[in-house]
Amino acid sequence: MTISNSVIDRGKLGNVPALTERADEAFLDFMCDARNIVMHAHHRPISDLGNKAIAAAGLKPVHTHENVAKIREVIFDTPEVAAYLRFKRSAQERYKQRIIESYGVREEELTRWLDDAATRGPGTLTLDPNFKYPDYATVDIHITPHGYTGHALSGFYYDYGTSIFFGGANAGDVMHASHVARVSTPRDGKVTRTLDIACSVGQMVSQTKKRFPDAEAHGIDISAPMVKYAHWRAVQQNLDLHFAQMPAEEMTFPDGHFDIVTSYLLFHEIPLPVIKKVLAEVKRVLRPGGTFTMLDFPSSRPEEPGYGGFIGLMDSSDNGEPYAHGFVHCNIEKLIEEAGFKLRYTGVKDILKHGRVCDKPV
Ligand SMILES: C[S@@+](CC[C@H](N)C(=O)[O-])C[C@H]1O[C@@H](n2cnc3c(N)ncnc32)[C@H](O)[C@@H]1O
Structure with a gap:
């Protein structure tokens, strides 16, 4: 008997391909809700608290290296704000990594989907095989590993990732x-x-x-x-x-x-x-x-x-x-x-x- 190690395609959630396992999706659903509760619901009060704390320290939200370092000190003495920022960054790192790991299991198959569709219609796709990305377009924006341009599956990562980023508000x-x-x-x-x-x-x-x-x-x-x-x-x-x-x-x-x-x-x-x-x-x-x-x-x-x-x-x-x-x-x-x-x-x-x-x- 031959045991296949191919992974079952779990279909789509709206227009977005489902992740490889239900456990991945359960984790992502949890992260989505946690971000809604901690971040989206508290954006305004945390923003007010942070702005007040830096104003009280005689600082302005100006982007110089020295000023940002001073603001960071003030904020880290304001525990609610520090906790909020820590959560924001860790949640983002963790949910993005899980999406990459999950789709990564099916990398060959998903890459083939893209290649197979490239010459099919309706509609057209035009690529520039000699294109050289300018440096500004290769950063890991939003601390996304590979950024927008660095991985064949970046579109998959973005589509699922933004559904979490926007708190589930973009279904369909x-x-x-x-x-x-x-x-x-x-x-x-x-x-x-x-x-x-x-x-x-x-x-x-x-x-x-x-x-x-x-x-x-x-x-x-x-x-x-x-x-x-x-x-x-x-x-x-x-x-x-x-x-x-x-x-x-x-x-x-x-x-x-x-x-x-x-x-x-x-x-x-x-x-x-x-x-x-x-x-x-x-x-x-x-x-x-x-x-x-x-x-x-x-x-x-x-x-x-x-x-x-x-x-x-x-x-x-x-x-x-x-x-x-x-x-x-x-x-x-x-x-x-x-x-x-x-x-x-x-x-x-x-x-x-x-x-x-x-x-x-x-
Ligand atoms: C935040 S996303 C835009 C969201 C998108 N418009 C939407 O409807 O969801 C930023 C996009 O800009 C693209 N991008 C960055 N610099 C660009 C440029 N100079 N020309 C065209 N696209 C660019 C990135 O590759 C990425 O896909």
Whole structure:
């Protein structure tokens, strides 16, 4: 008798492939709930406590090496905050590692899934085999082993990982569906071609196609593993989407090609000089009258410290968000206008509701 050592495919949870064993999923469910209870429910009071403690010590959440070291001392004398930050980091390390270990058992099979889907439709996948990643794109962002670009299964890791990161709130891509529902359209209403930049596993692209079924839907990402997985995911759902590996600061699309461009959580993850180049490229590939919706962190303003307070600072210093601080303090609205866009809304409340809606003048 031959005993097979292949592992049973346990199907999918929504659009995400299930982990190898139920025990892995039970652990991940526990981590998800624990993060919800400890972190998400306590974000605001912990944030207030930390901001108060550093203000009482005469410090500001400014990102210099010396200042961060002083803030760390103050925070570690504030036990609730110290415990919160320790939990945050350890939970993140542990749940990410378990996902990698679990899918890792089936690495050959999952890699074959991606390769087999690469030439199948509907939709297309375009890879750049000679692409050399810039250094900024190879960091282990969010302390994710291999980052976005360093492992053939990075798309699998990201898809399962974000379902935990967002506290289970993105089952069936509902979160992305609500983001796409608030994407602004060009003032003339014409939408024939859409582009999502830094699309990761393609959730914005698939939801955009659902909202604009007659339009051609494209997604680009710098990471080959991400777009390979995004294409596999779309093939699984029989969706006609177009994915390509491409850096947003150097796109190969012609001028004026798109009516709508979207980005969700890209800009706080790239360095400032790249932010400026991406804005210029987005403007180039949009047609006159086209609209870019940028969904990302709030900027730091006196009336809305948001991610600009010490939680954001600690994420940037200790939690694998090396570029976030630069974004939060860069005055992105000014950079958007300098790139030649007209911002549809400038008030904090409107920006929180609609994102940064950037019209390319006609
Ligand atoms: C936080 S994820 C974006 C989330 C995604 N937009 C979504 O809808 O879930 C950041 C993504 O940006 C990609 N990325 C980073 N730098 C990029 C660049 N210069 N051009 C295109 N993609 C980039 C990464 O590979 C990663 O997939």
